[in-house]
Amino acid sequence: MTTTAPLEWVRPPLQARSRETLERLLDAAEEVIEERGVEEATVAEVVRRAGSSVGSFYARFRDKEGLVRSVFERFADQALMTATDALSPERWAGVAIDQAIETLARFVIGVLEKKRGIVTALVARAPVDPTFTRFGERLIEQIGALLVGLLEARGLRANHPQPRLAVDVAVWLFLSALELRALATMHGAPRLTDADAARELARMCTRYLGVAETAIAKPGARRSRAKSSQGIRRARTRSIR
Amino acid sequence: MTTTAPLEWVRPPLQARSRETLERLLDAAEEVIEERGVEEATVAEVVRRAGSSVGSFYARFRDKEGLVRSVFERFADQALMTATDALSPERWAGVAIDQAIETLARFVIGVLEKKRGIVTALVARAPVDPTFTRFGERLIEQIGALLVGLLEARGLRANHPQPRLAVDVAVWLFLSALELRALATMHGAPRLTDADAARELARMCTRYLGVAETAIAKPGARRSRAKSSQGIRRARTRSIR
DNA sequence: TGTACATCAGTGAACGCGCGTTCACTGATGTAC
DNA sequence: TGTACATCAGTGAACGCGCGTTCACTGATGTAC
Numbered sequence: 001m002t003t004t005a006p007l008e009w010v011r012p013p014l015q016a017r018s019r020e021t022l023e024r025l026l027d028a029a030e031e032v033i034e035e036r037g038v039e040e041a042t043v044a045e046v047v048r049r050a051g052s053s054v055g056s057f058y059a060r061f062r063d064k065e066g067l068v069r070s071v072f073e074r075f076a077d078q079a080l081m082t083a084t085d086a087l088s089p090e091r092w093a094g095v096a097i098d099q100a101i102e103t104l105a106r107f108v109i110g111v112l113e114k115k116r117g118i119v120t121a122l123v124a125r126a127p128v129d130p131t132f133t134r135f136g137e138r139l140i141e142q143i144g145a146l147l148v149g150l151l152e153a154r155g156l157r158a159n160h161p162q163p164r165l166a167v168d169v170a171v172w173l174f175l176s177a178l179e180l181r182a183l184a185t186m187h188g189a190p191r192l193t194d195a196d197a198a199r200e201l202a203r204m205c206t207r208y209l210g211v212a213e214t215a216i217a218k219p220g221a222r223r224s225r226a227k228s229s230q231g232i233r234r235a236r237t238r239s240i241r
Numbered sequence: 242m243t244t245t246a247p248l249e250w251v252r253p254p255l256q257a258r259s260r261e262t263l264e265r266l267l268d269a270a271e272e273v274i275e276e277r278g279v280e281e282a283t284v285a286e287v288v289r290r291a292g293s294s295v296g297s298f299y300a301r302f303r304d305k306e307g308l309v310r311s312v313f314e315r316f317a318d319q320a321l322m323t324a325t326d327a328l329s330p331e332r333w334a335g336v337a338i339d340q341a342i343e344t345l346a347r348f349v350i351g352v353l354e355k356k357r358g359i360v361t362a363l364v365a366r367a368p369v370d371p372t373f374t375r376f377g378e379r380l381i382e383q384i385g386a387l388l389v390g391l392l393e394a395r396g397l398r399a400n401h402p403q404p405r406l407a408v409d410v411a412v413w414l415f416l417s418a419l420e421l422r423a424l425a426t427m428h429g430a431p432r433l434t435d436a437d438a439a440r441e442l443a444r445m446c447t448r449y450l451g452v453a454e455t456a457i458a459k460p461g462a463r464r465s466r467a468k469s470s471q472g473i474r475r476a477r478t479r480s481i482r
Numbered sequence: 483t484g485t486a487c488a489t490c491a492g493t494g495a496a497c498g499c500g501c502g503t504t505c506a507c508t509g510a511t512g513t514a515c
Numbered sequence: 516t517g518t519a520c521a522t523c524a525g526t527g528a529a530c531g532c533g534c535g536t537t538c539a540c541t542g543a544t545g546t547a548c
Contacts, residue, residue: 015544018491037369039280042534053493054536064535116368123424124365127357128278130428137425137432160444169433169441173418180417183364184378187371191378192410200410203401204449256511259524284502294526295503305502484548491543498537503530510524515517 009066009073011059022060024050029071034117038068038124072125075118076135080142082111087146089153096214097154098206105178105198112182120183140175144168151211159210170205177201250307250314252300263301265291270312275358279309313366316359317376321383323352328387330394337455338395339447346419346439353423361424381416385409392452400451411446418442 013019028049032041043064047057061067086107092100112119126133144167151157151167160166181190181197192200206213254260269290273282284305288298302308327348333341353360367374385408392398392408401407422431422438433441447454 014490017543021491043536044534055494055538056492058536059491120365120368123421124361126424127361127427133425133428136421140432165433165437166441169445172422172433173414173445176417176421177414179421180364180377181413183367184374186368187374191381192406192413196406200407204410204414204445207448207451208445210448255523258510262524283500285500296505296527297525299503300524486548487546489543489545491541493539493541495539496537497535499535500533502532505527505529508524508526510522512522513520515519 008062009069010061013060018056018060021050021052021056025052025057025060025067026071026074029067030075030118033068033071033121034115037117038121041068043067068121069131071118072122072132072135075115075122076132076139079139083139083143084146087143087150089149092150093153097150097156097211098202098213100150101174101205102198102202105174105201106194108175108178109182109194109198112178113185116182116186119179123179123183140168140171143175144171147171151209154211156211166209170209173208174201174205249303250310251302254301259297259301262291262293262297266293266298266301266308267312267315270308271316271359274309274312274362275356278358279362282309284308309362310372312359313363313373313376316356316363317373317380320380324380324384325387328384328391330390333391334394338391338397338452339443339454341391342415342446343439343443346415346442347435349416349419350423350435350439353419354426357423357427360420364420364424381409381412384416385412388412392450397452407450411450414449415442415446 010022013022025046029041029046031049032045043054043057046067047054057067061070086104095103122132122135126136144164147167147170148164157163158166178197178201181192184190190197203213251263254263266287270282270287272290273286284295284298287308288295298308302311327345336344363373363376367377385405388408388411389405398404399407419438419442422433425431431438444454
């Protein structure tokens with residue numbers, strides 16, 4: 001009633017000092033969640049890692065839930081930005097569509113490996129929290145749109161009664177498979193090597209969408225596509241930390 | 242040291258009465274986990290629903306973790322049994338492979354909708370607990386083997402450098418996609434209708450595996466395959482509760 | 483430039499709730515003779 | 516068939532740990548004149 005209702009998860013900092021504290025708290029929280037999960041990320045532990053104090057914490061966040069949401073929201077934003085950057089048509093000029101998809105798959109595998117903890121937590125929250133359900137939808141939609149761009153730049157169109165839907169389905173399959181694989185790949189050797197997984201996902205996409213596949217390397221063979229994988233490496237460094 | 246080390250999650254009941262109590266505890270726990278998640282499934286609440294008592298609980302289970310593991314193990318067993326039953330070649334005699342897959346997809350969608358809570362909990366545990374990682378692998382392997390059987394019964398073989406691997410990949414894609422979709426589909430209308438999802442998964446499998454697709458119905462059209470869907474309905478009633 | 487004051491930012495001990503677990507006890511079931 | 520005893524099964528109050536949250540206080544920063 002006094003001021004505009006502050007129904008936010010994080011109280012905006014007003015000075016540089018507290019903005020830095022906020023950043024440190026978010027970083028520390030993301031770190032602990034990544035290492036030990038949301039349940040283990042106690043306020044005391046987060047605060048300790050951030051070199052802050054309990055009081056400072058509650059000056060920034062309404063409660064612990066506010067912290068968790070903020071971490072997730074920041075992560076979701078980064079993911080969307082990274083996707084946009086990684087899928088810009090210029091980056092992939094001159095690269096065959098299936099090879100582009102394969103390289104992208106390897107990139108996503110790498111990211112998910114580092115972010116397994118948060119991804120797990122996010123997936124676990126989706127059934128409970130509409131916010132994060134919608135995040136997944138937005139991710140698929142946006143990546144779908146970008147993939148359409150990649151196809152159009154090559155004069156390709158899905159051989160399918162509903163080409164646009166087909167692209168979204170392909171993205172859905174691609175992301176689901178890699179996400180679940182990332183969660184399960186923690187213990188022991190993975191059922192499928194990273195290389196196999198990436199190659200087969202590319203094959204699935206081209207075959208399902210009915211866009212011609214170029215010669216996909218036989219298992220064991222190596223190809224060098226220095227240019228495109230370099231581009232991806234840049235993208236990772238830039239947007240995903 | 243006294244007897245053989247009882248390193249089990251559940252102390253085996255010795256009388257009929259305590260066996261019934263154990264069942265009621267497991268049922269109650271599964272119920273609460275399904276409705277409100279593992280965290281909310283407190284010992285007090287489980288015991289209350291089971292019409293039992295805290296003391297009885299600790300007579301059966303070493304600790305709360307023992308309960309959770311037992312619930313998961315029971316669920317995993319049921320899932321494997323159901324899969325075996327649902328994929329027996331006799332059940333699908335005379336049904337085109339893509340139509341069989343589409344029907345199976347619809348069945349899995351139905352099951353996952355009812356078991357969303359436990360599936361979520363299982364997925365969230367996979368990164369932490371090798372037992373449940375392995376459960377996922379076993380599920381894929383077993384379903385893969387059964388799918389090969391379905392293909393062979395029709396004289397089909399994956400058009401792929403490594404046909405057996407391709408089948409496993411298809412199963413991996415199939416299950417991952419439906420699992421993640423089940424988690425995200427809780428709020429509001431799903432991005433993709435159940436019918437669309439099932440149809441496209443069937444299309445993906447046939448195209449990726451390179452086995453001919455029969456005429457897949459256009460979106461909106463209805464087909465009746467009373468016989469096969471009847472079979473599935475029986476399977477659900479029998480093995481999955 | 484200096485002073486006074488308001489607000490922001492930070493600190494950590496203390497509190498209290500919720501939950502898993504223990505334990506002393508009562509009742510039921512099985513077994514030996 | 517009956518009696519005595521051992522073990523199994525069940526009960527719920529009490530305990531204590533861990534964790535989120537509060538609060539009274541000190542120090543830093545910005546602003547008005």
